[in-house]
Amino acid sequence: MGVLRYAILGLLNRQDMTGYDLTKEFQTSLSEFWSAKHSQIYPELKTLAENHLVEFKTEITGNVLEKKLYSITEFGKKELLEWAENYTKIPPLPKDEFKLQLFFSDCIPAQQRIQLLKNQLEQHQKWLEHLNHNLTKFDTVPPTKESEFSDYLVLLGAINREESSCNWLNTCINLCKKRAAKKSDT
Amino acid sequence: MGVLRYAILGLLNRQDMTGYDLTKEFQTSLSEFWSAKHSQIYPELKTLAENHLVEFKTEITGNVLEKKLYSITEFGKKELLEWAENYTKIPPLPKDEFKLQLFFSDCIPAQQRIQLLKNQLEQHQKWLEHLNHNLTKFDTVPPTKESEFSDYLVLLGAINREESSCNWLNTCINLCKKRAAKKSDT
DNA sequence: TCCGACATGTAACTGGTTACATGATTTG
DNA sequence: CAAATCATGTAACCAGTTACATGTCGGA
Numbered sequence: 001m002g003v004l005r006y007a008i009l010g011l012l013n014r015q016d017m018t019g020y021d022l023t024k025e026f027q028t029s030l031s032e033f034w035s036a037k038h039s040q041i042y043p044e045l046k047t048l049a050e051n052h053l054v055e056f057k058t059e060i061t062g063n064v065l066e067k068k069l070y071s072i073t074e075f076g077k078k079e080l081l082e083w084a085e086n087y088t089k090i091p092p093l094p095k096d097e098f099k100l101q102l103f104f105s106d107c108i109p110a111q112q113r114i115q116l117l118k119n120q121l122e123q124h125q126k127w128l129e130h131l132n133h134n135l136t137k138f139d140t141v142p143p144t145k146e147s148e149f150s151d152y153l154v155l156l157g158a159i160n161r162e163e164s165s166c167n168w169l170n171t172c173i174n175l176c177k178k179r180a181a182k183k184s185d186t
Numbered sequence: 187m188g189v190l191r192y193a194i195l196g197l198l199n200r201q202d203m204t205g206y207d208l209t210k211e212f213q214t215s216l217s218e219f220w221s222a223k224h225s226q227i228y229p230e231l232k233t234l235a236e237n238h239l240v241e242f243k244t245e246i247t248g249n250v251l252e253k254k255l256y257s258i259t260e261f262g263k264k265e266l267l268e269w270a271e272n273y274t275k276i277p278p279l280p281k282d283e284f285k286l287q288l289f290f291s292d293c294i295p296a297q298q299r300i301q302l303l304k305n306q307l308e309q310h311q312k313w314l315e316h317l318n319h320n321l322t323k324f325d326t327v328p329p330t331k332e333s334e335f336s337d338y339l340v341l342l343g344a345i346n347r348e349e350s351s352c353n354w355l356n357t358c359i360n361l362c363k364k365r366a367a368k369k370s371d372t
Numbered sequence: 373t374c375c376g377a378c379a380t381g382t383a384a385c386t387g388g389t390t391a392c393a394t395g396a397t398t399t400g
Numbered sequence: 401c402a403a404a405t406c407a408t409g410t411a412a413c414c415a416g417t418t419a420c421a422t423g424t425c426g427g428a
Binding site: 007029035091093107116142146157175 | 313336343358361
């Protein structure tokens with residue numbers, strides 16, 4: 001695939017950045033749907049520059065420290081646009097250790113299974129809170145500014161996902177409880 | 187992490203299997219939340235056997251063809267149970283090329299963005315149909331049999347996820363349409 | 373007799389993480 | 401002056417995919 005290159009091109013299309021800046025973007029604005037460490041970003045920038053999709057000028061911060069300010073080239077913009085217009089397949093089913101655990105949970109006591117579910121629920125609720133907090137950062141909802149608008153859409157997606165995870169976990173907990181009650185019944 | 191080993195141990199805990207059988211299980215019952223190709227499974231079985239978590243006896247199918255029937259050892263069961271009882275972290279945010287595309291979609295025409303969203307929606311709806319069809323395979327809902335019960339729970343999770351994806355995409359489409367209407371308004 | 377399923381493995385490569393390595397600048 | 405942050409890179413490793421490689425068995 002090589003999706004990382006488009007993530008970088010997309011960011012550089014918004015504004016010129018250093019590898020360090022890009023790394024921070026992956027940690028913040030993109031973190032909901034893509035990630036990359038600096039150890040992956042710097043080599044990628046190098047090959048991108050070699051292929052003339054980006055270019056850089058070396059700047060001096062302070063007295064000595066060099067930094068490379070990267071910008072997207074016209075050729076890079078063309079490549080980005082081509083990708084941006086294409087249909088993509090739905091994301092491959094993500095691996096989920098908890099679901100695997102749940103799938104095999106017939107080998108542990110019913111009460112313990114419920115505890116596992118509750119623990120998972122708590123973690124998702126916490127994350128959901130964090131996402132809802134991010135929602136308050138927009139001054140209008142939905143935001144009017146174009147760049148903020150796509151931020152908003154993907155944030156909605158993240159919130160949506162967490163909410164549905166919580167719903168599912170609650171359903172599971174209830175089903176397990178019912179089941180446990182029935183068993184102790186007989 | 188090394189989660190693959192627990193997936194294999196979990197399956198072998200249900201019944202003895204060959205590497206070939208395991209491969210099929212990953213393609214079917216586990217496919218919603220874990221995957222592995224035979225090229226990964228066979229080496230893993232080898233190391234698992236070396237560590238005495240599983241053992242195998244060689245059987246002959248027909249006249250010559252050898253197959254290795256693997257079974258979990260007591261030690262393997264202990265290891266599996268230990269994993270099964272532990273709290274796991276929520277799955278790492280899965281990479282999602284479509285969300286990345288949407289995030290950068292301010293560089294393409296509004297109508298085209300809507301087309302991308304609609305295409306994604308169609309794909310998710312198709313998959314959802316498939317999952318709902320799987321739901322009809324249980325004779326009672328929720329099923330009473332213990333092994334079927336956890337199948338059922340994870341299937342609910344998958345359906346839940348697809349439904350919420352569809353909801354989100356519909357929301358996005360509506361927001362984009364509204365936005366487009368407003369713009370042509372001025 | 374041919375084809376699809378059964379059956380098992382290895383090799384090369386890709387994407388990504390963790391750790392190694394270094395050093396400058398700013399701020400408290 | 402110490403600590404956090406800025407800044408850039410490489411190396412070793414791990415999980416996973418694709419391709420290579422081989423051969424048997426059962427049924428149409």
